[in-house]
Amino acid sequence: MDAFYQFLQSFGYTHPIHPTLIYLPIGGVMAAFIFGFIAVFFNRSNYAISARHTITLAFTAVFPTILLGYMDWQYFHGGNWMFPIKMKIILAAVLVVLLSIALLMHWKKNAGTKAVLPIYALCFLNVVGIGYYGGEIVFGGAGRQQTPTEEKKAEDRQPKESVTFADVSPIFEQHCNMCHKGGSAPLGLQLDTYAHVMAGSENGDVVIPGKPGESELVLRIKGQSEPAMPFMQPALSEDKINTVDRWIEQGAPKGAGESGEKDEKK
DSSP states (O other), X not given: OHXXXXXXXXXXXXXXXXXXXXXXXXXXXXXXXXHHHHXXXXXXXXXXXXXXXXXXXXXXXXXXXXXXXXXXXXXXXXXXXXXXHHHHHHHHHHHHHHHXXXXXXXXXXXXXXXXXXXXXXXXXXXXXXXXXXXXXXXHSGGGOOOOHHHHHHHHHHOOSSOOOHHXXXXXXXXHTTTTSSSTTSGGGOOOSSHHHHHHOBTTBOSOOTTOGGGOHHHHHHTTSSSSOXXXXXXXXXXXHHHHHHHHHHTTOOOOTTOTTOHHHHO
């Protein structure tokens, strides 16, 4: 799987691949619901035929889309069980069942569009949910903007000269810990405590004290190493990047009594 994605990246394609197919099942379901609605409520039988064709297209496309979605989840998120991903998996399974029922009603029982329209409606609501939780992964959670109060607190914590883990921890909490927290964090990289950050990932250290230019954490947030981080989120502000850069340049100090010590004292 890694070789496949690295092959794509060699051509400059660094994004997940399942979105290139997801419009087929989602578009097919939405079209089937609209065509079916027109066929039933406006008595247009020709639209019923279009509804059957588009729901068949959705059923055909849903399986390769799920496969590619699974591959993207494993590669980009390390199989991390984030809540939006859990919901997408559940909704995808339900969608397969609903599409199967719709096709069976059409082709086995020869049911009319009026009888199948409620299934179309459920499929429609299902793909709306899938789209919503997909948006949560891209724009929600870690992409939440700080409130003025949070910005003021972060400013108050920002030292004028030295930088410690207490200054970079809020950055990780806001932008990184939606994925990089807990036992299922991608590649084992957890950024919620000082000890976890310094432990690095399965691929090795991500912070090399005194050498921000060689630290993978800095390279990712600067977009100099792929995939850039935060993943599929707006890039960090220059001030936040500079804070992380300065922290590592100063030796990545923990700071006495600061966040990150509690795990080490247990």
